[in-house]
Amino acid sequence: MSALDELRELEFATEFTGRHIGIDAEEEATMLRVIGVSSRAELIAEVLPPSIARIHPMMLPEPVTEQDALSELRMIANRNSVLRSFIGQGYSPCHIPAVIQRNILESPAWYTAYTPYQAEISQGRLEALINFQTMVCDLTAMDISNASMLDEATAAAEAIMLAHRVSKSTSEVVLVDDGCHPQTIAVIKTRCEPLDIEVIVGSLTLLIETTDCFAVVAQYPSTTGVINDIQPIVDGAHQQGALVIVATDLLALTLLRPPGEWGADIVVGNSQRFGVPMAGGGPHAAFFACRDSHKRSLPGRLVGVSVDAHGKPAYRLALQTREQHIRREKATSNICTAQVLLAVMASMYAVYHGPNGLRRIANRTAQLTSILASGLRSIGWGISGATAFDTITVDSGENTEVILATAIEGGANLRRTSNSEIGISLDETCTRADVERIWSWFALTPGNIPDFDTTAVRSPSLIPEPQRRTTSFLSHPVFNTHRSETQMLRYIRSLSDKDLALDRTMIPLGSCTMKLNATSEMLPITWPEFANMHPFAPAEQQAGYHELDRQLCSWLAEVTGYTGVSLQPNAGSQGEFAGLLTIRAYHRAMGEHHRSVCLIPESAHGTNPASAQMAGMKVVVVACDERGNIDIDDLRAKCVLHSANLAAAMITYPSTYGVFDNRVRELCALVHDHGGRVYIDGANMNALVGLAGPGEFGGDVSHLNLHKTFCIPHGGGGPGVGPVCVVDDLVPFLPHHITTTTPTPNGPRVGAVSAAPLGNAGVLPISWMYIRMMGSAGLTAATEVAILNANYVAARLAPHYDIRFHSGSAGVVGGGVAHECILDLRELKEATGVSAEDVAKRLIDYGFHAPTLSFPVAGTLMVEPTESESLEELDRFCDAMISIRHEISLIEQGEWDRDDNPLKHAPHTALSIAADDWKHGYSREDAAYPVASLKTGGKYWPPVGRVDNVHGDRNLFCSCVPT
């Protein structure tokens, strides 16, 4: 070892890799023995086809320690200059209650949880989401709200898709008011164009008189701050069978007559200002509420109330059949992820402040806005519109540039609404000093500043009488109880205690990659330089974010083997959609508008066909063999049949069945031969990083899930980030944004797919930290260990369960799998009546979150342990699964009744175990403490018994339960 090497060793720059990866060398040796191979390299050689191995080694910066990475990122953050924002346009500064920031945003009990598919271990966040839904319904006066959307712009686009489906009008036109936020209009255009829906932007009041349409979209209050009377538009739209979509602001609705009261059909918006940082554009929880009659067309997640096995109320995700994994190409939305963590924060903001607190905040904001407007008028400025809640637009004329520059010198951004208008938006953090400062920037002659007190007394409310809210809201006790911080703290804790997240147990969810979300990766997201940036602040103030974007894109390109990356899509589904649009734009630029067929294997996740449908493509399904691999003969036949019209083929690699197909190069070449482009779904990228790059083995486009492979926590069901990565000749077509200034803004590029140019910018530091601390060697080791851990689980469970799909490697116990394995329980169900769901629920009694249930094959469990779990935890899981298999054998042997056994009644609550009338044919100890480790290691008690799905969907109820 050279002196230099020794020094490097002392610096220990690779320490983090050892923290991220759960096993050490000794444990690895033990595991390799169980698998039956001599080294990790031998295992990888057994399961990974040599034909896909990387041609060019991955070249990332050498890793640094946690401390050094934080210092380096701090330098990047410092290049952002965060000015006081008065920009508005859908994003407002706010006070994040510290009790919420510390105990939710910064609490792994909340941010490391998964989407609440397993209702019994998710009652805490399901309750918080029910609060969110109730809050949205109350404030908008609508019948039903979902559990959040990705952003306001995509929510508006989704609303148009719903309207298109349910409207009785035959028109293919949607009218969009020019008072909508520009980013909303941009995303609407991107989403409507492939479906041949015509978007007409203008004054709704005029358009509705003359133009047939199936829906109208209005903003209330408008982007320039005006509170319009929308009633005539509602009446006009309804007369012609069109639906009325309103984008609105929850804080304004505490004072304004809510859209539900004047007949809106769908109401959308952003809840960011309810205690969530602007974060350069996201993540925030947008919302979507509609009439009861449209509830079965509602996109996204919906939480409902059902009952558990003991007849007690229990929460669960409702109406899941609406979702794309079931409807596939018939789905009208491809949304999987919500923004749960942020929806929880926003709902807690309402719990914390209550209706009176929210009204007080809104009144203060409205009053300051009125004083601001009076003062500006008194010094000679014209304000457009006589109404306002928190935003006014000043006719600044030729002084626009000077005033904007003066404000920046004074440390604040105003909005350049147009070349002759300046927008000013106030918020909960504003004070009289802010108003006086704004006046000073508009006082072109020094000293011409109005007096605050005298102006205040002659500043009437700018909310017109007919638009004032007269109805109450948030009357449920949950919004009127937790007023002291002690109560609030305990409420938050009581909810998180009900849930199982990564801070308590491994979450072996196949296809979800529940790996470590390191604390050091999480720290930077609340740094003010990242958290307090407005997404439309001038570009020169966002140099830090741009540098983060540039570095992360170049690293992700290196990881995937592609050339260009866009970080704009704010979920995997949105990355898919953006990727397919990029392919579509390419074909059109080549003059091949007719290429619209998208080949999708039948084993694909339902989001694939849903995204293809949204991108205006025609889905043609390709058969798979019994191992889940694409049937190459069928692919060839379909390529030939659709050769002239082939746009793309979507492949998941390794397949959704968790197997490396060694013919993937051949498959890609086949599609290329027929003029199609290959989309490789990056959902399973955790099996490839460092070993193979989709851009090298034949892919043209991939999306990544940064919330899987690159450590952004799942947040209980969002946020996600779904970058789209493309090969060289597709780079010119990647999505742009309204803030992008290109010589040909309407050139070949795909339009905006997210409200903000960098999508969920605020969580990008997490992935940056991960890659920076791991480096090429660390990331490659992580992939290898992820594969090793999956094969270890497969090897240990193979004697007990049928490992459904494997590569058939003779030298590997369990047959050799990629980074996950599927346990087939269908034969056991035939023999014993025990279903995969029973096993999933029984795992709760053992203290585990179940693996993925019935995806991609019904009646199976898919296990993905990831690289972050220790051997001890892997063994605890395998022991639990083996013990459960033993329990099933007791049913097989007739020792336990087919209907009365711990599996059928799982999970067991403490209350049911303690009940005096224990009537089961198995003991309480068998029920609650089936393995010894539970007696010493602490026991998780589910707050409810098995939740009744059928009852919930037959008796749909999606708000707080009346007390």
Added chain:
Amino acid sequence: MTTYFTPEHEWITIDEAGNATVGITDHAQEALGDVVFVDFPTVGFAIDAGGNAGVVESVKAVSDIYCPVAGTVTEVNDALSTDPTTVNSDPQGAGWFFKLSGVDPSALDGMMDEAAYTTYLTTLP
């Protein structure tokens, strides 16, 4: 009245006047599991053979209902809106979905009768 069956697991009966009743088969309700919701076609609408005639939804699946023959919808089984469990308990009786008028009896030519449908079920994977 003979009951006829489609490969999509729907059944249809028809009287001499050309009035038909349509529902899903016992096999279909078994495959769907607990039905939670049925969406009907609009009364008064004319639907083509093979046209979309609503949706049946269970906790785990959602299936389109196709109109086996051309006709005009005269009645839908509103009782299923309040109690969709009838689809599970009596799919080929009280769990009927909708009625059609103006059906050409020859449209049933070539459709499976009960024996043929039972044989057809054995051919499914």
